[in-house]
Amino acid sequence: MKQVLQSPRSGSLEIVEVPAPAVGPGMVLVRNVHSVMSPGTEKMAMDFARRSMLGKARSRPDLVSQVLRKLKHEGPLPTYRTVVNKLDAPQPLGYASAGSVEEVGPGVASFQPGDLVACAGAGYANHAELVVVPENLTAHVPEGLSLEKASFATLGAIAMQGLRVGDPSLGEVVVVIGLGLIGQLTVQLLLANGCRVYGIDLDPTRIEQARAQGMEFGAAPGDDHEPFLASATGGHGADMAIVTAASDSSAPIQLAAELCRHKGRVVAVGATAMDLDRRTFYEKELDLRMSMSYGPGRYDRKYEEVGLDYPIGYVRWTEQRNLQAFVDLAARGAIDPLTMDVESVPFERATEVYEALAKGERKSLAAVFRYAEDPDRSRSTAVAGKTASRAKKDEVGISFVGAGNYAKAVLLPALVKESKISMQSVVTSTGPSAQRTGERFGFATCGTDASEVFADDAVDLVFVTTQHDTHATLAEQALRADKAVWLEKPVGLTMEEVDATLRAAEENDGFLMVGYNRRFSSHARAVREAFAKRSGPMAIQYVVAAGATPGGTWLTDPKVGGGRVIGEVCHFVDLCTYLVGAPPTGATANALGRDPETDDSTVIVVRYADGSTASISYLANASTELPKERWEVHADGKSAICDNFRVTTLPGGKQLKGLNQDKGQATAIKDTLAAIRNGEPSPISLDEIRSTSQITIGLVH
Secondary structure, eight states: OEEEEEOTTTOOEEEEEOOOOOOOTTEEEEEEEEEEEOHHHHHHHHHHHTSOHHHHHHHOHHHHHHHHHHHHHHOHHHHHHHHHHHHHSOEEOOOEEEEEEEEEOTTOOSOOTTOEEEEEOTTTSOSBSEEEEEGGGEEEOOTTOOHHHHTTHHHHHHHHHHHHHHOOOTTOEEEEEOOSHHHHHHHHHHHHTTOEEEEEOSOHHHHHHHHHHTOOEEEOTTSOOHHHHHHHHTTSOEEEEEEOOOBSSSHHHHHHHHHEEEEEEEEEOSOBOOOOOHHHHHHHTOEEEEOOTTSTTTTOHHHHTSOOOOOTTTOSOOHHHHHHHHHHHHHTTSOOGGGSSEEEEEGGGHHHHHHHHHTTOOOSSEEEEEOOSSOOOOSEEEOTTOOOOOOOTTOEEEEEEOOOHHIIIIIHHHHTTSSSEEEEEEEOSSHHHHHHHHHHHTOSEEESOHHHHHTOTTOOEEEEOSOGGGHHHHHHHHHHTTOEEEEOSOSOSSHHHHHHHHHHHHHTTOOEEEOOGGGGSHHHHHHHHHTTTOOSOOEEEEEEEOOSOOTTSGGGOTTTTOOHHHHTHHHHHHHHHHHHTSOEEEEEEEEOSSOTTTOOOEEEEEEETTSOEEEEEEESSSOTTSOSEEEEEEETTEEEEEETTTEEEOTTSOEEEOSSOOOSHHHHHHHHHHHHHHTOOOSSOHHHHHHHHHHHHHHHO
């Protein structure tokens, strides 16, 4: 299929042939018939991408701080790889479309193939021939409404939410500041609501367009507004002002305040500065209200991705219900987005439209892209310049299932330095990610269907680096297909999943390596060697300044990521087990936070068969100025200290130093490839994999 993608590094745009997307649980696959390019929002994204590195840095000082902190604690190479990885990821454009449902994922109850739908959401309702959209960001298109009109539902929902926040009543006088696409739709909705509308914009053409919709009055920001206020409000001022303009200045908000009556309402819909003059708001006792995108549910992962709806008795208008309300109004003729200055363009000309927008040559309020009826639905494509072939006799054929930030920033850069490997295929959930990863790291094919990897005889080793809830299932499938498997931690979210994976390895005499990389670090190996001849038990103190718990993400969702104790603490348990050299016999934990989805700080004590103990303090509440990991080992009157895998002080004072962190990933990959070539067992035994999983999962369940 074809999709518009933008380079975040250069801002360049192109229509790219990518694999069709995978359809996961709660998702709806839609063949786009139309999608809307919103000039305001999408030009902001284009302008940011086309700034120089210095310009990007100046506009996002928060990201600069993150980079500097990473540089300080981890060194230049990991920092460089992370930045490059971010700048290399292709960015999909678009967030409003309409089309026909082709397939629904497990758990979808509201839609079926053949339904006509309106779709919403950046990253979902993109400018692409095929899109996958969450059920709660999809709305039925009423019979008789064209899909071209329905494709405006996302923009209509934004305008509608502004009205719901402002709560205009019949006969009220409302000022709309900014008569772009959202502003024009706001005017139509206000008129349908029985309000009198006064529009303000710098462009006289847009004022005339809004007047053609039925707006009574219009003016430029610097005009004299008193005649309108006198005639329409008796000199009292407007009941409400809605700011739909985007501006780096606070002038639109300040103007809104000046035009409102005593105890009026100011609603901010557009992205404007907020350096407010308190005096105006104070003396009029104005009510300043913020409108967030399409409505309640926006930016709530559990609503948008998991599909948990808000009860209608408590939240009448969610973002999906706003989408549905807009298309219902359009079907009844109460509003009509096509009466605005809208340009209809074949999708093949999308990049021309964007370039004209960037140059300021496009004046229409919106462009509606039209799509061909029969897109390429293939979920696997050849990477440009590559030919799929069987790996040579002494080569290891490699495929990746999943290629997130860690895989692209750490595993793949280390892997491609190895000799005697053949990069066969990469599979991700979205076509653009698979296509760009394939190009960047030299894979022969890219796709979105993991089953094709497992059926490929040219593949010897499969890296599984997906979200945690899919680890066990994918690893088991690969093992039963006689593939060697590198499985990123955790093995599974429950011991049932872990046992099923290990059973597949045992029954098929399979090769299973888990990405517990820290034991392969030069720092860890030096410390283990220093204590190899100890006679007494070992005491380990491991402090992890983990950073704030990323609440609201898949990582802390118990059903998807399992939380950071299962997902990350397993690393530290495995390293401690490696250093001790004896199996763990049990563990206790004390959770410091009440809710692991908002504060997963935990202190853990692991006991070992030889009497050793490891105390692991996993802290979300530690200072961000600390290095992430620091551990100490004590036994037989000797001590060793490792500071974030950059500096280790061994017994006797000898130090092991490095400019960059060495967490062992490169060595782990080397050892894994060597074991596969030589027909040797995995560098980490199944018993060790099982015991680490038992400890970490047991801490939670």
